[in-house]
Amino acid sequence: MNKNASNELLEVKQNVILGRYLIASRDIAPGEIIINESPLIKGPSQITGPVCLSCLCNINEQNSLECSKCGWPLCKNQACHVDNTHEAECNWTVFKRNEKVKIKQFITPHRTYECITTIRCLYQQEKNPDIWQKLIKLESHSEKRKGTEKYESDRLIIAQFLYRFFKVNPEQWSEDDILKICGIIQINGHEVPLTNPPYVAIYELASMLEHSCIPNCCKSFSNEGNLIIRATQLIKKGENISICYSDPLWSTINRNEHLILTKYFHCKCKRCTDPTELGTYYSAVHCLNKYVFIKNI
Numbered sequence: 001m002n003k004n005a006s007n008e009l010l011e012v013k014q015n016v017i018l019g020r021y022l023i024a025s026r027d028i029a030p031g032e033i034i035i036n037e038s039p040l041i042k043g044p045s046q047i048t049g050p051v052c053l054s055c056l057c058n059i060n061e062q063n064s065l066e067c068s069k070c071g072w073p074l075c076k077n078q079a080c081h082v083d084n085t086h087e088a089e090c091n092w093t094v095f096k097r098n099e100k101v102k103i104k105q106f107i108t109p110h111r112t113y114e115c116i117t118t119i120r121c122l123y124q125q126e127k128n129p130d131i132w133q134k135l136i137k138l139e140s141h142s143e144k145r146k147g148t149e150k151y152e153s154d155r156l157i158i159a160q161f162l163y164r165f166f167k168v169n170p171e172q173w174s175e176d177d178i179l180k181i182c183g184i185i186q187i188n189g190h191e192v193p194l195t196n197p198p199y200v201a202i203y204e205l206a207s208m209l210e211h212s213c214i215p216n217c218c219k220s221f222s223n224e225g226n227l228i229i230r231a232t233q234l235i236k237k238g239e240n241i242s243i244c245y246s247d248p249l250w251s252t253i254n255r256n257e258h259l260i261l262t263k264y265f266h267c268k269c270k271r272c273t274d275p276t277e278l279g280t281y282y283s284a285v286h287c288l289n290k291y292v293f294i295k296n297i
């Protein structure tokens with residue numbers, strides 16, 4: 001994973017508002033691919049039913065087979081039983097939990113799967129310190145998350161569960177350490193719609209991209225799960241590179257509610273700070289009965 005993150009089109013910058021962000025190191029033409037990178041980490045979305053922990057597709061009792069080492073169900077495709085995507089939770093189950101996992105119900109959502117992506121991140125500390133260093137540099141917003149409903153549920157459903165189920169050592173990973181990883185996944189995870197259900201992936205460079213409601217780039221995914229960022233307009237040398245974290249077809253109020261709740265910032269882009277949204281009146285109320293209304297006043 002993540003062999004191709006260096007990039008001569010981009011420069012990493014940092015300021016107090018955005019944290020780290022990316023700028024163009026030369027003029028970039030519309031349509032040009034700026035980033036094409038494999039994930040640092042990928043795993044099931046937090047809320048999911050049982051999925052094959054290798055290919056991350058939906059599974060049920062009939063189309064799955066237990067991993068011979070750890071008991072986690074995988075799909076019947078043999079390739080999924082030899083692939084190393086499932087290594088983190090497999091090794092943790094065999095060597096730390098010391099007891100095979102038995103998934104008895106194939107319901108959605110299934111609580112046991114909520115911690116998988118977090119354990120995959122923690123596993124990198126020993127297995128791959130280079131990936132671990134890249135992960136922990138990402139924004140977690142731990143202070144802003146503290147006290148929120150999401151932080152509390154991550155504490156109970158992920159941190160406490162990891163101590164009980166995977167026998168994670170609290171002296172090696174405190175609750176705060178685990179919750180920092182939960183924050184990193186929440187803030188930087190991209191939903192990858194290549195499987196049913198979609199999975200979540202964290203990328204080194206793409207996770208540094210800032211948000212704008214009028215972004216100059218768009219994102220897509222290759223079949224292999226690489227994230228591809230492409231310029232949608234001419235980007236001049238030195239200009240910030242942005243994508244839209246929210247849905248550009250939502251109103252300003254809805255976009256900002258989503259950004260505050262999930263990414264902990266209020267957008268101050270040109271579109272959000274202009275009540276007319278650049279002359280489009282995109283969030284304005286469309287009064288279908290305007291003539292009746294005028295007549296009545």
Ligand SMILES: C[S@@+](CC[C@H](N)C(=O)[O-])C[C@H]1O[C@@H](n2cnc3c(N)ncnc32)[C@H](O)[C@@H]1O
Pocket residue numbers: 017018019020021137138139141187188207208209210211212263264265266267268
């Ligand atoms: C995916 S991370 C981007 C990388 C992050 N800046 C870092 O240093 O790791 C998303 C976070 O970057 C910051 N951010 C991104 N776009 C922003 C914007 N338009 N205005 C303010 N903060 C922004 C917010 O703190 C947000 O939660």
